[in-house]
Amino acid sequence: MTFDDYWHQALNHYQDAALLRARFPQLRTxxxxxxxxxxxxxxxxxxxxxxxxxxxxxxxxxxxxxxxxxxxxxxxxxxxxxxxxxxxxxxxxxxxxxxxxxxxxxxxxxxxxxxxxxxxxxxxxxxxxxxxxxxxxxxxxxxxxxxxxxxxxxxxxxxxGKDTFVLSNDVVRVLVNHAVVSAKPTGLRDLNRVQAFFNTLHDQSGLPLSAISTVLAMSIGP
Missing domain, CATH: 1.10.340.30 (Hypothetical protein; domain 2)
Incomplete structure (x- = not known):
């Protein structure tokens, strides 16, 4: 799946792109x-x-x-x-x-x-x-x-306010569902796999890691 797929899944649950973007974490420069x-x-x-x-x-x-x-x-x-x-x-x-x-x-x-x-x-x-x-x-x-x-x-x-993704329960569900990892990552090997996954989504979307993390979590639904 691409970032657009996750974005559209999140929109299916929340309907409003502005509402979705309003959930993005605030970052410091x-x-x-x-x-x-x-x-x-x-x-x-x-x-x-x-x-x-x-x-x-x-x-x-x-x-x-x-x-x-x-x-x-x-x-x-x-x-x-x-x-x-x-x-x-x-x-x-x-x-x-x-x-x-x-x-x-x-x-x-x-x-x-x-x-x-x-x-x-x-x-x-x-x-x-x-x-x-x-x-x-x-x-x-x-x-x-x-x-x-x-x-x-x-x-x-x-x-x-430093940009980062967070491995919330919903984000981990997405990662497991799409075979990035088999469980919540703790070891460096799995964490590097997750980093590479997020880097790919960042390249596709141009969004901060924190925003991508939010979209993935919201793609699961309310």
Whole structure:
């Protein structure tokens, strides 16, 4: 099947092309990604970690308190958090008191700082990564960060406005139905097969990976 086939399947379910396009995720430009501060990257990464397995609205409502208690997510400060500070934070009822997730903050702060030093800023690192190799960025975030495995890397990139596809249940159904993979991909070989599939659809449509991902999901139906 071509991208047009998936597009028409989605239109059969939703009828209105404008409505379909309105569902496309909002993206930042490369320049906007470069201009985003390292603290905003660490904040978003941490917010995604806490969102995993929880209602997003609950996490988001608590996030101002996290911003205050974690010094605006300054990576330099957050790298230095020790167990004594974590014990204090665990007593703060304004926060979501999840010990393992809190412990990811200094680890991810170190990742942000290291890549920022290497590339000039973490935003530059994210901005320059090519979309046709986006699963490699997922893998790097998983390896060098904490709690960013599975869908974590893709989900945090989506929150940041970096173009990526996401392996939602509906997208995986499409991939399985059309024999791209036999199950939700986890290994690098299958992820590379999925990347190649999305690259082909991108070449056919000229649309961002995130928009293609949305069309595939919507081709399954409401």
């Amino acid at each position: 490369a320049q906007q990604l470069r201009e985003l501060g390292d603290d905003r990257y660490l904040s978003t990464i941490s917010q995604r970690v806490f969102r995993a397995g929880m209602r997003h609205s609950v996490v988001d409502s608590r996030w101002p308190a996290f911003e205050e208690q974690f010094w605006g997510f300054d990576p330099r400060a957050c790298q230095l958090i020790d167990d004594g500070r974590f014990e204090q934070l665990m007593l703060n009822k304004a926060l979501i008191r999840h010990w393992r997730k809190m412990k990811t903050v200094p680890i991810n702060a170190q990742m942000v700082s290291d890549l920022s030093q290497e590339f000039g800023s973490f935003g530059e690192f994210i901005a320059q990564w090519p979309g046709d190799e986006i699963v490699g960025l997922w893998q790097l975030l998983k390896k060098r960060g904490a709690f960013l495995g599975g869908d974590g890397g893709a989900r945090v990139l989506r929150m940041l």
